[in-house]
Amino acid sequence: MNEKKRMLYVTLAIVPVMLIGFLSAGVYRHRLAGDEMIFAVVMRKSFDVSVQLVGHLEAAYSITVSSEVKGDSGKIISIIENGTRVEKGDVLIRLDPTLFEKDVDACSEKLEVCKANVIALEQSFEWEQNQAVREVKTAQYEFEVSKMELEKTEKGDGPLELAQLENDAKKAQSEYLEKSGYLADLEELEKQGFSNPAETEQAKKKIDEARETFEIAERKLDAFKEYLLPAKIEMARAKVERAKSDLEQTKKSMAISVAKASAELDRAKREVELAATSLAAAQDQLAKTVITAPTPGLAIIRETYFRGERRRAQVGDTVWQNQPLVYLPDISEMLVNTKVREVDLHKLRSGLPATVSVDAYPETRLKGAVHSIGVLAEEKAEVKTAEKYFQVTIAIQEQDARLRPGMTASVRIVSDSVRDVLAIPINAIFEKEGRKCCYVVHGNGYELREVIVGAQKEDFAEVKEGLSEGEKICLIEPRSDQMQSRKSTIMKVGSGPQIRCRHGRAVG
Numbered sequence: 001m002n003e004k005k006r007m008l009y010v011t012l013a014i015v016p017v018m019l020i021g022f023l024s025a026g027v028y029r030h031r032l033a034g035d036e037m038i039f040a041v042v043m044r045k046s047f048d049v050s051v052q053l054v055g056h057l058e059a060a061y062s063i064t065v066s067s068e069v070k071g072d073s074g075k076i077i078s079i080i081e082n083g084t085r086v087e088k089g090d091v092l093i094r095l096d097p098t099l100f101e102k103d104v105d106a107c108s109e110k111l112e113v114c115k116a117n118v119i120a121l122e123q124s125f126e127w128e129q130n131q132a133v134r135e136v137k138t139a140q141y142e143f144e145v146s147k148m149e150l151e152k153t154e155k156g157d158g159p160l161e162l163a164q165l166e167n168d169a170k171k172a173q174s175e176y177l178e179k180s181g182y183l184a185d186l187e188e189l190e191k192q193g194f195s196n197p198a199e200t201e202q203a204k205k206k207i208d209e210a211r212e213t214f215e216i217a218e219r220k221l222d223a224f225k226e227y228l229l230p231a232k233i234e235m236a237r238a239k240v241e242r243a244k245s246d247l248e249q250t251k252k253s254m255a256i257s258v259a260k261a262s263a264e265l266d267r268a269k270r271e272v273e274l275a276a277t278s279l280a281a282a283q284d285q286l287a288k289t290v291i292t293a294p295t296p297g298l299a300i301i302r303e304t305y306f307r308g309e310r311r312r313a314q315v316g317d318t319v320w321q322n323q324p325l326v327y328l329p330d331i332s333e334m335l336v337n338t339k340v341r342e343v344d345l346h347k348l349r350s351g352l353p354a355t356v357s358v359d360a361y362p363e364t365r366l367k368g369a370v371h372s373i374g375v376l377a378e379e380k381a382e383v384k385t386a387e388k389y390f391q392v393t394i395a396i397q398e399q400d401a402r403l404r405p406g407m408t409a410s411v412r413i414v415s416d417s418v419r420d421v422l423a424i425p426i427n428a429i430f431e432k433e434g435r436k437c438c439y440v441v442h443g444n445g446y447e448l449r450e451v452i453v454g455a456q457k458e459d460f461a462e463v464k465e466g467l468s469e470g471e472k473i474c475l476i477e478p479r480s481d482q483m484q485s486r487k488s489t490i491m492k493v494g495s496g497p498q499i500r501c502r503h504g505r506a507v508g
Contacts, residue, residue, distance in 0.1 A: 038475040039441060042467045045423040049416040049455045051347050053392065055338025057358065057407045059329030060395065063295055064302070065092060068288045072320040073099055079315060080326070082301045086293040092326050095289040095319070104286055107279035114272040121265040128261040132254030139250040143243035150236035158229045165221040172214035179207040297328040298404070329405050335371060336394035336409045339380070345390055347415040348373055354394050359408040364400065370413060371395035418455045422463045428473045429453065429461060438467065439474035446474060 067074050074095040086092065183203040186196065293299070301312040302324045313325050336356055340348060354368040374391030394411050396403075429451065430437050436453050439446045451466030467473070 039472045040425050042471045044420050046419040048414045049457050051344050051413045053338040053411040055336045058335045058337050060333035060335050062329040064324045065326040066322050066324050067319045074319045076317050080299050084299045086299050087296050090293045093291040097289045100286040103282040107282045111275040114275045118268045121268045125261040125265045128258050132258050135250050139247040143247045146239040146243035150240050153232045153236040165224050169217035169221045172217040176210035176214040179210040297330045300327040302327050334396045334403050338392050339389040340392045342388040354413045357410050366396050366398045368394045368396045423460045427475045441472035
């Protein structure tokens with residue numbers, strides 16, 4: 001409902017009250033100096049100072065439910081009826097799940113493939129570990145054997161063979177010396193006349209054989225000591241170094257193989273995690289095709305644009321992510337959102353009691369209280385005036401299942417109460433030279449008198465100074481032609497003799 005209609009409703013509500021108030025204040029018509037005027041009598045009254053406002057209902061708490069399906073893949077296949085009361089978990093909208101079910105199936109299949117790959121790579125990794133252990137053990141064994149071979153050559157077979165050759169050389173030398181001694185004995189006997197040529201010749205042959213055997217034994221010993229034994233030791237040492245290098249290389253190679261198998265296994269496990277994440281996301285998207293109520297409330301289908309047309313969502317519409325679809329107000333706690341004029345702002349404060357009625361059920365009166373008052377002034381775009389307004393929120397303290405957001409509501413806020421005070425109608429107060437004045441009837445004339453105004457309501461104001469009980473005051477300002485020859489001095493509160501004015505001239 002626009003602001004003009006609201007103001008009209010307020011006016012229609014206030015006017016009858018004002019008329020009743022005027023009558024109760026002694027308002028009547030009277031002819032004065034040939035002109036019929038409307039007068040009121042200054043009298044004592046008790047009244048409430050209140051502010052009348054018009055606004056609309058809102059839920060104190062509300063949630064806007066949107067589509068959480070990514071992109072624009074959501075197509076409505078069912079939607080709740082507008083205005084349905086729902087509980088938490090009730091289904092509001094169903095989107096077509098076909099595409100999302102396919103995604104779930106594809107992600108499930110990929111996850112199974114990734115899991116199978118992990119199992120195969122786990123077996124491969126285990127084999128690589130075992131193979132590495134075997135290869136390293138073999139290389140370690142070869143290394144240990146080579147060290148033992150070296151030690152055997154240096155401290156075992158080498159020295160033994162050297163000793164054997166030395167012994168052979170000594171034996172050959174001894175035999176040679178023995179043969180040489182025998183020949184010498186034969187030659188000595190020959191000198192003594194005991195010649196035995198055959199024996200001597202035989203001894204010489206044996207000496208030659210023994211010398212040759214001795215020389216060969218010495219050459220073998222020298223060769224073994226100088227060349228063969230050092231060569232064997234060097235070869236054994238080389239085998240040790242080669243075995244050591246092979247062991248280190250085997251360890252590195254096996255470590256690389258195991259690391260490679262481990263990396264492939266880790267990559268496969270990450271693929272499983274990614275596939276599981278994708279499956280969870282696909283399942284989440286599938287679950288989000290069923291949109292449920294997060295809280296109890298009244299399901300109101302939001303209006304939005306579909307193919308250039310502003311309307312409520314319906315079956316067959318395609319929706320996009322985060323598109324608002326259902327407004328879910330909790331109507332168990334309602335507020336009235338309204339605005340107060342700047343001139344009435346001083347009458348309000350948080351916590352003041354209020355009475356709320358709605359146009360839809362005019363006989364209903366609900367208790368409420370001022371919940372909040374805005375801090376920034378604003379203008380009403382629909383009202384072409386410089387008047388400022390402040391936002392005001394009224395909390396309704398009673399529940400009524402018939403209330404709906406957006407309903408027009410009237411609010412009466414009582415800010416103060418005055419008892420047994422002089423009061424006059426608001427229409428009797430005029431602004432003159434920046435001061436509040438009244439036209440007071442005196443005989444057949446009147447006087448313009450300043451008044452001090454206190455508490456005010458829609459139709460009455462308290463007069464603190466300037467008037468006395470029983471005096472008559474004019475509710476209509478005299479016409480300008482009636483003021484032309486009239487003295488227009490304003491009688492201030494507490495001043496001396498007042499100037500009485502009669503139509504056409506001033507009288508003392």
